[in-house]
Amino acid sequence: MSILVILIPAALVLGLIGLLAFLWSLKSGQYTDLDGDAWRALNEEPDEEKTRR
């Protein structure tokens, strides 16, 4: 059972990384325009300077 000492913290850390990634994506505005981003992914032209945030 001593393996648990490694496994449980590992699981928690991985979960925490997921949570932090979510918080980061929330903060950087990735949920503000879901429809628009879906279309932008298909856009072949590189993002122009003026349309950058």
Add this chain to the structure above:
Amino acid sequence: MSCCVPTQVYQPMPSGGQDGYPSRDEVLFASTNAGDGLIQTHIFIPGIHCGGCLSAIEKAMGALPCVKQARVNLSAKRLVLHWTRQDVDPGAVFGALAGLGYQAHLDNGSAARKDDTLGRLLLSLGVAGFAAANVMLLSVSIWSGAKGPTRDMFHWISALIAIPAVGYAGQPFFRPALRALKAGHLTMDVPISLAVILALGMSVYETSNHGENAYFDASITLLFFLLIGRVLDHVMRERARGAVASLGRMAPSGATVIAQDGSRDWVPLESVVPGMVLFVAPGQYLPVDGIVVSGDGEIDCAIATGESDPVAAKPGIAFPAGALAVGAPVILRATRPARQSFLAEMVSMLEAAESAKPRFRRISDRAAAIYAPTVHLAALLTFIGWVSVTGDWHHAIYTAIAVLIITCPCALGLAVPIVQVVAAGRLARQGILLSDGSALEKMAQVDKVLFDKTGTLTTGNPALRQAERHNPKVLRLAGSLAMASRHPYSRALVTACEDLSLVVDPESWDNLREEPGKGVEAERDGSRYRLGKASWALKDRMEDGQDSVVFSRDGCALDLYYFDETIRDGAVETVAWLRGQGFAPEVMSGDSAAKVAHVADTLGIAQVQAGMSPADKIARIQSLQSNGYHVLMVGDGINDAPALNAADASIAPSTASDVGRRASGFVFLSNSLDAVRMAITISRQARSLIYQNFGLAVVYNLIAVPVAVAGYATPLVAAIAMSGSSCLVIANALRLNLPSARRKIPQKFAAVTQRQGAHPTIQTVGEVG
């Protein structure tokens, strides 16, 4: 060009500058500071609906030297511009958008402001999700057979994760629950909070006594599921509010004041005082009540009072705020400040109607009123039962808490919001917006429909009477001349030519010019042609005819054109459908009896009331309500706004007055009145799905409660039951999107026609794109 750029339409909603676009001052007034010396301007573009629109607009904006940054938000249908104060050039931006075929409206940014509540809810959801996943991981290990010290350790780790997570993520429930208890009533939040906190407390006690079962996973998964419902509910409410609010900003928020020295200044509406002389460009709404000082155009009161005939703007005549200047500029002397205008009067009448209305209780509130006491009673009885039978206090409390957990309204908390989100999504694809979630519930119970006439059953745009009876050659000439004018009658002539496939050619004229308030004239082959008022176009002066224009050559009449009101697309079918459903539709209009009767006859509406004042309309609605009817009001005018608010449910076209739109529960963007049928049908489908979901929740409880009361609700059973019932409810709600639910609404007259003009054509019906 993209699939869906709307056809070029007449832009009737300018709000400041003389070229019909917002003035520089107005843009500055609506902008917010964005740092780095830049200001941020939000522009609402209702016509955006795909990636093609998005890249076309961003490319066009990128090409403008005045714009530093431009980004389109497709979900919000907004363009966000960054530019410096000196560079602000509304003409270039709005001109470019109009060139692409998009209508654009300045948005003062308050609808697009950062939504803090949503951020906070999402954060709670993230925390709850993280905790739920990790605690569940440990719980599964326990259920798979972890024993003794290992189990205790797992429990302690679970506690360590769950307690802070619940403390943070539970706040959206704990605070309202506390408020409700203080106010002395039960909402759904009370049993939720109680179950979560008690489960947590009991689990900690169990863990410290090396107990076998702990409900850490139940309490945190419960929060996770309920937070999903909360987030959906909030997203829908915000989106609905934002969409209707941005439409509301099409109106002028200020007026162009002419100073003593003749200079013109744009001032915010609140600063307009009686005595100020105002300039109103053609196509603009009068910002305040006033008396005409000079001007030779006409004023269209359709949206204000419901009268369909434009009135000549002669000096000395008073007009209400909200009337539309047509044909030529009008110089107006303000008689009352904005807060006392006709518009403000209607708003106060609207508020009075609101307070007189019986309070509507949302389905979820009604359910909570039954649910919460029942659940608490069941838990209490379980406790008393086990104590009296076994005398084992610990076991009795344990079982009672298990009952609270298992009955926690997980599915119930999702039952209403998930259906409303799905229904709102379907409505949005049909171009129908909701102003709040309860609008769906109110719409579903409607059993009586009242229509306004002008602007609702009719489009407010005239149409040429008996177009095919006129000599096509002459009509083609008249149409070519009419191209030069934006007067509604001219536009009706052009439309009639297009309908008859007559090619109009404005190039063939010499010295083409428009005489404001009179008509259009031009020369060709040495003759002078005129199209306009009889007294102006003809040599031998005649009285001006009603609803007509004369087309003349060298003062001799070539033809005389009469105009009728245009029936809105889908009006005939909608009225027929309503009659088929037993609604007995009625017309209530502020217009003259003859005009109302003509429209009602065309549509086959038997009950007609003409010449109604706003107060009459409210009285009619209230008398119907006192007879037990649930009234749906369909209207657009400023004078309809109090009635829209007094009715149980209401729907307005997007061309309606601001105050009318704000008073109604639904706003439809398409031209077709078919939206009324869509809204009623989808609302009813949504209601039956909500009832089904409640049914599912009840069935679930009927099975789960006896199990819990008997003491068999282990954490494993609770976890399966809760997740299972939530998934079931969500799956049931999604049925609204299935083809079989769609088929119940035939699409045959859902198509949007593009040519209706004098009010904006906003094309958002999904099928067209």
